[in-house]
Amino acid sequence: xxxxxxxxxxxxxxxGKGTAEVLLKNKNLIFENTGIDIRLKxxxxxxxxxxxxxxxxxxxxxxxxxxxDILNDQDIDIVVELIGGYTFAKDFIISALNKKKHVVSxxxxxxxxxxxxxYQAAELNNVSVCFEGAVxxxxxxxxxxxxxxxxxxxxxxxxxxxxxxxxxLSKMEKEGKEFEEVLKVAQELGYAEADPxxxxxxxxxxxxxxxxxxxxxxxxxxxxxxxxxxxxxIKQIDIEFAKKLDCKIKLLAIAKKHENDLxxxxxxxxxxxxxxxxxxxxxxxxxxxxxxxxxxxxxxxRGAGGKPTGSAVAGDVISIARDIAAGCTxxxxxxxxxxxxxxxxxxxxxxxxxxxxYLRFSxxxxxxxxxxxxxxxxxxxxxISEAIQTDERAPGEAVNMVFMTHKALARKIYDAIEEIDKSxxxxxxxxxxxxxxxx
Amino acid sequence: xxxxxxxxxxxxxxxGKGTAEVLLKNKNLIFENTGIDIRLKxxxxxxxxxxxxxxxxxxxxxxxxxxxDILNDQDIDIVVELIGGYTFAKDFIISALNKKKHVVSxxxxxxxxxxxxxYQAAELNNVSVCFEGAVxxxxxxxxxxxxxxxxxxxxxxxxxxxxxxxxxLSKMEKEGKEFEEVLKVAQELGYAEADPxxxxxxxxxxxxxxxxxxxxxxxxxxxxxxxxxxxxxIKQIDIEFAKKLDCKIKLLAIAKKHENDLxxxxxxxxxxxxxxxxxxxxxxxxxxxxxxxxxxxxxxxRGAGGKPTGSAVAGDVISIARDIAAGCTxxxxxxxxxxxxxxxxxxxxxxxxxxxxYLRFSxxxxxxxxxxxxxxxxxxxxxISEAIQTDERAPGEAVNMVFMTHKALARKIYDAIEEIDKSxxxxxxxxxxxxxxxx
Numbered sequence: 026x027x028x029x030x031x032x033x034x035x036x037x038x039x040x041g042k043g044t045a046e047v048l049l050k051n052k053n054l055i056f057e058n059t060g061i062d063i064r065l066k067x068x069x070x071x072x073x074x075x076x077x078x079x080x081x082x083x084x085x086x087x088x089x090x091x092x093x094d095i096l097n098d099q100d101i102d103i104v105v106e107l108i109g110g111y112t113f114a115k116d117f118i119i120s121a122l123n124k125k126k127h128v129v130s131x132x133x134x135x136x137x138x139x140x141x142x143x144y145q146a147a148e149l150n151n152v153s154v155c156f157e158g159a160v161x162x163x164x165x166x167x168x169x170x171x172x173x174x175x176x177x178x179x180x181x182x183x184x185x186x187x188x189x190x191x192x193x194l195s196k197m198e199k200e201g202k203e204f205e206e207v208l209k210v211a212q213e214l215g216y217a218e219a220d221p222x223x224x225x226x227x228x229x230x231x232x233x234x235x236x237x238x239x240x241x242x243x244x245x246x247x248x249x250x251x252x253x254x255x256x257x258x259i260k261q262i263d264i265e266f267a268k269k270l271d272c273k274i275k276l277l278a279i280a281k282k283h284e285n286d287l288x289x290x291x292x293x294x295x296x297x298x299x300x301x302x303x304x305x306x307x308x309x310x311x312x313x314x315x316x317x318x319x320x321x322x323x324x325x326x327r328g329a330g331g332k333p334t335g336s337a338v339a340g341d342v343i344s345i346a347r348d349i350a351a352g353c354t355x356x357x358x359x360x361x362x363x364x365x366x367x368x369x370x371x372x373x374x375x376x377x378x379x380x381x382x383y384l385r386f387s388x389x390x391x392x393x394x395x396x397x398x399x400x401x402x403x404x405x406x407x408x409i410s411e412a413i414q415t416d417e418r419a420p421g422e423a424v425n426m427v428f429m430t431h432k433a434l435a436r437k438i439y440d441a442i443e444e445i446d447k448s449x450x451x452x453x454x455x456x457x458x459x460x461x462x463x464x
Numbered sequence: 465x466x467x468x469x470x471x472x473x474x475x476x477x478x479x480g481k482g483t484a485e486v487l488l489k490n491k492n493l494i495f496e497n498t499g500i501d502i503r504l505k506x507x508x509x510x511x512x513x514x515x516x517x518x519x520x521x522x523x524x525x526x527x528x529x530x531x532x533d534i535l536n537d538q539d540i541d542i543v544v545e546l547i548g549g550y551t552f553a554k555d556f557i558i559s560a561l562n563k564k565k566h567v568v569s570x571x572x573x574x575x576x577x578x579x580x581x582x583y584q585a586a587e588l589n590n591v592s593v594c595f596e597g598a599v600x601x602x603x604x605x606x607x608x609x610x611x612x613x614x615x616x617x618x619x620x621x622x623x624x625x626x627x628x629x630x631x632x633l634s635k636m637e638k639e640g641k642e643f644e645e646v647l648k649v650a651q652e653l654g655y656a657e658a659d660p661x662x663x664x665x666x667x668x669x670x671x672x673x674x675x676x677x678x679x680x681x682x683x684x685x686x687x688x689x690x691x692x693x694x695x696x697x698i699k700q701i702d703i704e705f706a707k708k709l710d711c712k713i714k715l716l717a718i719a720k721k722h723e724n725d726l727x728x729x730x731x732x733x734x735x736x737x738x739x740x741x742x743x744x745x746x747x748x749x750x751x752x753x754x755x756x757x758x759x760x761x762x763x764x765x766r767g768a769g770g771k772p773t774g775s776a777v778a779g780d781v782i783s784i785a786r787d788i789a790a791g792c793t794x795x796x797x798x799x800x801x802x803x804x805x806x807x808x809x810x811x812x813x814x815x816x817x818x819x820x821x822y823l824r825f826s827x828x829x830x831x832x833x834x835x836x837x838x839x840x841x842x843x844x845x846x847x848i849s850e851a852i853q854t855d856e857r858a859p860g861e862a863v864n865m866v867f868m869t870h871k872a873l874a875r876k877i878y879d880a881i882e883e884i885d886k887s888x889x890x891x892x893x894x895x896x897x898x899x900x901x902x903x
Contacts, residue, residue: 319772
């Protein structure tokens, strides 16, 4: 007789429905793949009308508004948390772990902020916690780091890991519109939330790179040490200059390992068109991993959405069900390495990180302007690799001067800009965008 | 005390050395990731000078010219086969399985041709067989299908899975040179073998798509039923036309699932530039998987090379070592599904597969030529979506007429070409290249 594994799911929103769809509609296929009867027994959500369950829910044994119906059900082996948020989700997960239930989640904010507490509770109770759906939606990437690349020292991991921000930047590039206008359309189409702060300010990407970097570098990343800069100040003019420079502007999350510390940062970035990453458009996400043996690999797909994220959540459920059926526990550590999950590597201050920069100076075009800017950059030892000036202008009008710098310490760039921006010839604040070096 | 897992490796060529490098140089990291002491105990190769082992080999306990030293060593838990070829490799693997040793290999030809026999021996002996390194070098893709996407009905899987062919096509495109010239340079640089038949004739890609399609579609693919067409007849003129059509010519391996049968084929393909796949250049490989829930995901990286492939081989070794340490067997079926590995789906005849086609007719430019060609195409119900003619020519000289067709059955295309090629106005055989539909 086939092994039965019972699953309880809490949070029946977009991803909850997608997960239920995978587990219920593809139940026969999953049985063919595993030989295990994986049953979505219980779905809990405050908003479910339990008297009138939808078609999917009517396939479940228990449909409830009460989270306790999952926690108190001794038959449930795996609990899937898809409610999001911090407090209730964390308490619920820890209660489930303390009842020796395995946990699957897609809650990136929670794991980025309060991972340690959860990992320790799981270790203590000898059960698994998986959250592939937390990063990159339907793209397999966390298991790739923990399993496939486990023989590699990973030196860098970076990517486009927020679909909303990438959708907006792609649209700005393709339609020539400004940020505010594109955001409005994205909200109307449901690609951006009513409150888009987490997506457009880079916070969601920071949550995800915290998780990726933790797994890649065998450490925990203190979330508050991550440098985060969103895309709200990106102007169409910068996207046009990017085209001239054979680049795309992307919101990248970047983590690099150095001998004594790490870089972890999220910011708009000029990505050269020759990089495959520059071609990742719209709501798609991609993560690139550079291992000392594997060299670079890229993992691309839908970074959000019910069914793609549900595919990742179901993948975790299937993996844990296989562990249960094969009688193994603690096969793979939660973050892919065996430590007590309390060790923090030092994180570099953003000012101490070197990058090439795109600098756009908005100036009055009068004799001496170029000399002033060049002089200040020289004073801070910033050398220029390329310069562009827009050609059409009326006399006395503001004009944009663009410089691409060689690699320079961010603190020198900041200091130079501060000095330049004090000058009377400046018509607007200087725009500085980091340039991704080729990998 | 940490669990010890002993590994024996046979075949100390490029991938053998790469694998040894991963297991030996990153031994501490692998221990940190697994808590397991994975020891590369024995390396066997006929060509090793056992009296003077190199630096890596001197870290192994046993260095030998005798394969039996691995098979007869009761301490060895995992055997890594990297000798390639059919007969000896197969016998060696089956002997190892019969001695209850787990097997890791990167031998795509062997698994594509004689997989069943090996899978059955492994099942019988209750041990694992893994071969992530057989497809896509360092790119994690087989485990992705078996684990991450296990909740998906996979409808299509395709990709660029031969680095040599992709290197040649990329060079032809970028340098404007003909096939023969680029092949010669590739051979000099070591990107193509002295006998490049398997790579340039598509056979190696066919081996790999047989493995990918087996795992993706839960069946076995009879290798001889795969349609295989190489890149030797690709001309610079076709690459130039591809540019005009916003396409790249790539050697694609494509497998699709239909209700009652499968398509499995390898051939040069016009890939529209808007597809990320078109941007995969040089020796890099990429596999795209379309699941009913995950939608499309793409997996990109180095398709060959000692260290990247060694990373994949080591990933398999680590996975099996984790199974051993966790005390689980048969956690994941060899091909990712539970069947007896003897079931074969029907495979469509290439003539019964519909594609859009690029057709290049080399003709004498005289009145009536276009009418003749258009007439024959119409007779076979082939409709045209786009037509291009080169503009520079001397009177009476051969001229190229290019047509892009809508989707049509290959047998109609073949019949039409056969009829057209009989005409006196034809100066060369007609070139037909399939066009990848957007996914």
